[in-house]
Amino acid sequence: MLVEEEIHAALETAFTPRELTVRDVSESHRGHAGYQDGGQSHFDVVIVAEAFENMSRLARHRAVHEALGPALISRIHALALDIKA
């Protein structure tokens, strides 16, 4: 499974979001630190889920980090998160 698909699956399972987009934006970082052939290193995530209601910004991010888990996070070079309730 692509890293992109693993991120998608982990977040889908944890939050059953109304909206979830995971974009591999690695190409726009070609030549930068962390870039690897075939991409799958830099991601933009937009997630909208009721689960984030009444959570602070820090808490929302921490919840996403936790859902992804350290093993998956260690394989991601850059992750931009847009989290809404």
Next chain:
Amino acid sequence: MSAETDIKETVGGNDVVLFMKGTKSMPQCGFSSRVAGVLNFMGVEYQDVNVLADDGIRQGIKDFSDWPTIPQLYVKGEFVGGCDIVTEMTLSGELDQLFEDKGVTFDKDAADKIREHNG
């Protein structure tokens, strides 16, 4: 000195600290660059810590805040967030509010200018 002691002293001894890849004058990552750019533009006095210069600090700061990514911004000893959070707070005005509450000097006009151009 252990990385943990070092981090505690830096975070406790400076009003505003940015743990980043590279330095405030020469950032080496787009996310670090964005946060340093905001602080520079807002005229905030802050201590930059280049995590690329020390592997102990690079891992240590992630353990310290239980946060897996760099950059990390601290104001008066408190972890504020990384690039996404600082960007959102800059645009919403929450960062201004935080600086005001904590007594950190910054250029309000510059902050407004950022919002004007990124609204």
